[in-house]
Amino acid sequence: MAATLAPERPPETEARRAYMGLLARAAEGRAAALLAEAGLAQPFDWLRRPEIGTVMVRGRAGGTGAPFNLGEMTVTRAALKLACGTVGHGHVAGRSRPGAEAAALIDALMQTGRAEEVEAAVLAPLRAEEAARKSARAEKAAATKVEFFTLVRGED
Amino acid sequence: MxxxxxxxxxxxxxxxxxxxxxxxxxxxxxxxxxxxxxxxxxxxxxxxxxxxxxxxxxxxxxxxxxxxxxxxxxxxxxxxxxTTLPRFGASEPVETSEMACDRRISATFKDLPGGQVLGPTFDYTHRLLDFKLAAEGEVPPAPSREADEAHVPHVTAFLNREGLIEEAPAEETEPRDLTREPLELPADRALRLQALARADEGFTLGLAYSTQRGYARNHAFVGELRIGAVAVEMEIPELGFAIEIGEITVTECETVNQFGGSKTEPPQFTRGYGLILGQSERKAISVALVDRAMRWEELGEDNVGAPAQDIEFVLSHADNIQATGFLEHIKLPHYVDFQSELELIRKLRREAGAVPAQEAAE
Incomplete structure (x- = not known):
């Protein structure tokens, strides 16, 4: 339903949305660890220090109808500015201040000349880890898929 | 007091x-x-x-x-x-049709696109205590099988195609929020679904069971039950677009119930709905049954006076924190209240002549 309503966005926005989502979903501490390992971190100034809060998650009645408030989730957000003036925003599920900082820093770096390095050292491994985690779960679910056999009925 | x-x-x-x-x-x-x-x-x-x-x-x-x-x-x-945390905003409604399902079953259709996926369920276990768990030990890895990446559509979507079931067309209304305003009646369906999502599981189960036993029976089948991960998206004003802020597990139950219809509309199946944070299928099924019972007026059914149809009753008593707060406060010191009650009952007993002069004199 949303696919049909989704606005057309420029490709660079779509790319940014994709990696910001990846950072938000990543296992706690992974993005910060990969960034540190690659030595890509840069000094920055805070625009908004990491802040823990909630987001009200909504659903739709009947799965497709009117929105309703399902319940909240914890989210941590941060915003920062590199020395060159590039601004990065981070939003991650849960209550990890270092996680939000790493997400914001990666967002900023992805808008600079270091984007390719960050992509290779941080985003690609995160993507691979997520794909492995998801497919492991999907494969276990697939193993519990019911195969029905039609039985021959006595009266036939 | x-x-x-x-x-x-x-x-x-x-x-x-x-x-x-x-x-x-x-x-x-x-x-x-x-x-x-x-x-x-x-x-x-x-x-x-x-x-x-x-x-x-x-x-x-x-x-x-x-x-x-x-x-x-x-x-x-x-x-x-x-209550100590700031609220950053509200998400876009989650797309449960895009769920990465750990479990997805239907009691109404045997063969359905996407298949019946049991997931890690207690169903079909024998409910015998497993004493092996009393000893520590490694668990062998669960079997896996190649998964097709196919999108798993909602079961009601097929019935909708034939027009056999009422539709739930998308609306973009701003839902009322129980955490921001006190419960006020009449409560629309969005408010009821929020209240039920956070309601006590035992209370909700009992009410749902009462509808099955005949107190506003609505002949529910589990059209679909699914448990899995959904992405949560939120519009970020600083960015000017929506991003995913995480992924959560939810449980969704859609019931297919007996018919509505009128002079102008042909008979159709009706629906109940339950969506719960996390994995909780007993709760999701219970919510769907109670949701359906509460829709009696909208669907032109009689109010038979059943508890599950009484929206005010259900919503006022379903929250276990409100309930336990009020219930348990009566154990806290009420000495002054009780002192006045004591005086009152002594006076009444004196007036009734039931008290010996000795006691009355005290």
């Missing part, structure tokens, strides 16, 4: 110290970590998240530890913590 009293500070301190000691239990037994609770008592964690109305498995696990496993006390802790 509750009246503040002074004194007892030392007793209270000591009681809390003893509580901490009892919480820890026998120190010869290893202490439980929050991570162990999160990983190994995950359905308790899920219940605390659903009824605490806050998705955060670590916090829920901590609350369970602090509450010594009393889940309502743990829910209370989560509700209290939640």
């Amino acid at each position: 509750y009246v503040a009293v002074k004194g007892g500070e030392r007793a209270i301190e000591n009681a809390h110290a003893w509580l901490a000691e009892e919480r820890r239990g026998d120190t010869a037994v290893a202490e439980l970590s929050v991570a162990q609770i999160r990983e190994q008592l995950s359905l308790a964690v899920n219940r605390v998240m659903a009824e605490g109305s806050l998705y955060d498995p670590d916090l829920a696990a901590l609350a369970i530890k602090q509450a010594r496993g009393d889940l309502i006390e743990a829910i209370f802790l989560i509700r209290a913590y939640r």
Whole structure:
């Protein structure tokens, strides 16, 4: 339903949305660890220090109808500015201040000349880890898929 | 009336110290970590998240530890913590049709696109105690099988195609929010679904069961039950577009119920709906049944006076934190109230001549 309503966005926005989502979903501490390992971190100034809060998650009645408030989730957000003036925003599920900082820093770096390095050292491994985690779960679910056999009925 | 009293500070301190000691239990037994609770008592964690109305498995696990496993006390802790946090906003409605399903079953269709996926279920277990679990040991890895990446459509979507079931067309209304305004009646369906999502599981189960036993029976089949991960998207004003802020597990139940229809509309199946934070299928099915019962007026059914049809009754009593708060406060000091009651009953007894002069003189 949303696919049909989704606005057309420029490709660079779509790319940014994709990696910001990846950072938000990543296992706690992974993005910060990969960034540190690659030595890509840069000094920055805070625009908004990491802040823990909630987001009200909504659903739709009947799965497709009117929105309703399902319940909240914890989210941590941060915003920062590199020395060159590039601004990065981070939003991650849960209550990890270092996680939000790493997400914001990666967002900023992805808008600079270091984007390719960050992509290779941080985003690609995160993507691979997520794909492995998801497919492991999907494969276990697939193993519990019911195969029905039609039985021959006595009266036939 | 509750009246503040002074004194007892030392007793209270000591009681809390003893509580901490009892919480820890026998120190010869290893202490439980929050991570162990999160990983190994995950359905308790899920219940605390659903009824605490806050998705955060670590916090829920901590609350369970602090509450010594009393889940309502743990829910209370989560509700209290939640009020200390700023709210960044509301998400886009989650797309449950895009769920990465761990489990997806239908009691109404055997062969359905996407298949029947049992997932990690207690169904078909024999409910015999497994004494092997009393001994520690490694668990063999669960079997896996190649998964097709196919999108798993909602079951109601096929029935919709034939026009056999009422539709739930998308609306973009701003839902009322129980956490921001007190419950006011009449409560529309959005408010009811929010209240039921955080309602006590036992209360909701009992009401749902009552509809099955004939108190506003609505002949529910589980059209579909699915459990899995959905992405949560939110519009970020600073960015000017929506991003995913995380992924959460939810449980969704859609029931297919007996017919509505009128002079102008041909008979159609009707629907009940339940969506719950975390994995909680008993709760999701219960909510769907109660949701359907509450829709009696909209669907042109009679109010037969059944408890599940009484929206005011259900919504006023479904929240276990409100309920336990009011219930348990009666154990706190009410000395002044009780003193006046004592005086009253003595006076009444004197007037009734039921009291010996000796007692009356006191």
